[in-house]
Amino acid sequence: MAEPSKVIHVRNVGHEISENDLLQLFQPFGVITKLVMLRAKNQALLQMQDIPSAVNALQFYANVQPSIRGRNVYVQFSSHQELTTMDQNQAREDEPNRILLVTVHHMLYPITADVLHQVFTPHGFVEKIVTFQKSAGFQALIQYQSRQSAVTARSTLQGRNIYDGCCQLDIQFSNLDELQVNYNNDRSRDFTNPNLPTEQKGRTSQPGYGDAGGMYSGARTAGFSQMANASAIATAFGGGLPPGITGTNERCTVLVANLNPDRIDEDKLFNLFSIYGNIVRIKLLRNKPDHALIQMGDGFQAELAVHFLKGGMLFGKRLEVNYSKHANITQGADTHEYVNSNLNRFNRNAAKNYRYCCSPTKMIHLSTLPQDITEEEIVSLLEEHGTIVNSKVFEMNGKKQALVQFETEEQATEALVCKHASPLSGSVVRISFSQVQNI
Helix, strand or coil: CCCCCCEEEEECCCCCCCHHHHHHHHHHHCCEEEEEEEHHHCEEEEEECCHHHHHHHHHHHHHCCCEECCEECEEEECCCCCCCHHHHHCCCCCCCCCEEEEEEECCCCCCCHHHHHHHHHHHCCEEEEEEEEECCEEEEEEEECCHHHHHHHHHHHCCCEEECCEEEEEEEECCCCCCCCCCCCCCEEECCCCCCCCCCCCCCCCCEECCCCCEECCCCHHHCCHHHHHHHHHHHHCCCCCCCCCCCCCCCEEEEECCCCCCCCHHHHHHHHCCCCCEEEEEECCCCCCCEEEEECCHHHHHHHHHHHCCCEECCEECEEEECCCCCCCCCCCEEECCCCCCCHHHCCHHHHHHCCCCCCCEEEEECCCCCCCHHHHHHHHHHHCCEEEEEEEEECCEEEEEEEECCHHHHHHHHHHHCCCEECCEECEEEECCCCCC
């Protein structure tokens, strides 16, 4: 245990946990003089009046697991002996500012700058809004003309939902003094300057902002727009989500275990997991040849992959698919990059691709086929992967497509991972699972 301090560090502080919840946890042990919520890190710093009070609290909770609202929290002495003004400014809980840092939890519907403007403008003149995606989820910075407006908005809207049952607002004071807005579009808007362009062609459309409001350079997380994703989700599922999908997962990286190391490679994993979202990069673990890490475009896509692929069969092995403890995969010599691959399915027609997400089935659907393709050529392409029960070539919107039914889901999965994106008479075949029961 660290050196005793009157400052206690609390971890796993979820967005549903309030300052009052933490006060109730520690007030039995003495007077609490300061409390700082570090929302972006799911942590808090709490200062007792003296060291014996903090020691008593930590000795008690060493034997009794502290829990708030059903969530276990973890406590230890902080490396700080005293909370300074700088520490408190990380969250500025007690120092109001005209710029608010807003995190939206359970975001099932798309949230644009204009939606946020409608929500926040009743409390004062909103000058600027910037939205971005970070590890804490979808976030926005909202700049009011006056500090008092920001204080009123925070006290009124904290914990409220934008829509019934979802899009919950978690609002903190930012430590920025002025927002920089370069473009007026769905992701950012300067209401004091309506003449800004909508985009700068060929460039990342919006500078990012850090979790606590500090700027960082570079493209958005994974290069994919969470806003476009939210819109596609809403279009695909009409506001509801498939049974078992929460839409609240924020972890983008998936750990796959029990692979067949003799038959698997990164491209085959890409072919399978790209059904559920865009792939950023994949890493086969050299010290565990039957394990791989797969970084998806965002947490929702990772949740789809885990939900639909857990327990699936591939190359004689039952897949174990879970969220990784790693937030992302570091680029390196042993990683395969797919972030810019034109085979990522969700860069276009994302809503349609979400609608077709399902567990592996016996039926696969083939598209982008040569116009003169025959059923015999399709069977010849796929028959090495299992017993084909039925097949059919047809035309839709002037384009040749095919359905092929295998004897088992495992055979269909093998055909998909081995033959998706393979060349055929000048075309690149695209394969996905079909929910059609019979041809």
